[in-house]
Amino acid sequence: MWLIGKYGSIFFAGSARGQLGVFHTRRRTKNLGGSIMRKIILSLIAFLPFALATTVVSAEEFIRIVSGPSGGSWYPLGAKIAEVLGKQVKGIATSNAPGGGVGNVRNINKKAAEIGWTYAHTAYEGSQGTGKFKSKQTNARHFASLYPAGYQTAVRRDSKIRTYSDLKNKRISPGLKHFSGNAATELLLGEYGITYGSIKKAGGNINHVSFSDSVALMKDGHIDAFLAMTSVPQASFKQLNFKPGIRFLGIEKNVLNRFLSKNKGYIRATIPTSAYDGMKAEVPTIGAVTTLVISKDVPNEIVYQMTKALWDNHAQFVKVKGVWKKVKLSTALSGAAIPVHPGAKRYYDEKGVK
Numbered sequence: 001m002w003l004i005g006k007y008g009s010i011f012f013a014g015s016a017r018g019q020l021g022v023f024h025t026r027r028r029t030k031n032l033g034g035s036i037m038r039k040i041i042l043s044l045i046a047f048l049p050f051a052l053a054t055t056v057v058s059a060e061e062f063i064r065i066v067s068g069p070s071g072g073s074w075y076p077l078g079a080k081i082a083e084v085l086g087k088q089v090k091g092i093a094t095s096n097a098p099g100g101g102v103g104n105v106r107n108i109n110k111k112a113a114e115i116g117w118t119y120a121h122t123a124y125e126g127s128q129g130t131g132k133f134k135s136k137q138t139n140a141r142h143f144a145s146l147y148p149a150g151y152q153t154a155v156r157r158d159s160k161i162r163t164y165s166d167l168k169n170k171r172i173s174p175g176l177k178h179f180s181g182n183a184a185t186e187l188l189l190g191e192y193g194i195t196y197g198s199i200k201k202a203g204g205n206i207n208h209v210s211f212s213d214s215v216a217l218m219k220d221g222h223i224d225a226f227l228a229m230t231s232v233p234q235a236s237f238k239q240l241n242f243k244p245g246i247r248f249l250g251i252e253k254n255v256l257n258r259f260l261s262k263n264k265g266y267i268r269a270t271i272p273t274s275a276y277d278g279m280k281a282e283v284p285t286i287g288a289v290t291t292l293v294i295s296k297d298v299p300n301e302i303v304y305q306m307t308k309a310l311w312d313n314h315a316q317f318v319k320v321k322g323v324w325k326k327v328k329l330s331t332a333l334s335g336a337a338i339p340v341h342p343g344a345k346r347y348y349d350e351k352g353v354k
Contacts, residue, residue, distance in 0.1 A: 061298070106178070109140060115143065131183055141344075142291065172227060192255070207222075248279075293338070
């Protein structure tokens, strides 16, 4: 990225090294003598301090958002958030990139991103260095709680698979390795005495691919189950429900109770019959609170302004994904398992959000 000063046709700054340079031209004319060239060079040198100051003043705080995979809700919503914040908050430039709940927390910790989509339990595990995190992730702060997500496991409607126990030797797709859904899958299968290793030994396989690739694999008959922690309903599952037709596996009550007692941050959830056409009964499952986390290094005033812009533009996000209708300011701190960023806390305090 180049930071262009007010007189960007002459001066440029390389973002990687912070160097100031001058565009030169190789064109010469018969009338351009040495004295004229010296005057031009001296003029440029005299102008250099002003140009440098202009470049520094015009530099923006870069807010990199890491969201979710193509085919999910996080990516298009992340793109819209980047657009809204970039337009309405002075002094920042924004971007949005694909990601996953676990990987996003890691990227904030290593200062490769400023805002990340994740789940409350994933943010907590990161702060403690448990679950998929080998060390404590200390840079993330709570920005906003959004909406509940549900863990959904789809099999073809004509499949003989009836319970999670039946996945012991099957071809499954739990999402990419840095997805929170992949972490949830390993934990849940563990309650049935199943590991990824045991599935492979029994002749099955694990496909760590994106939502869109999972849809393609199931349509082509190359996987037996597609598992994901995501919004309910979700576009990828709607596609599969239309063709070839799917149904969802439920978690038995005793397994569900045991899982929730062991794993902090997960919640009890259901997939309602209204979620997908043809459902005859609601499906008991686990869930999580979709959460935005933000780097502790982002200045308080900028975070305050971004928090305000996020909540002032609720209607714009609803137009992107209907699931945003579930997002309420009153629950912006619900399930927060890590410290709230001071800039966001200032806004929530003003609004009386607890």
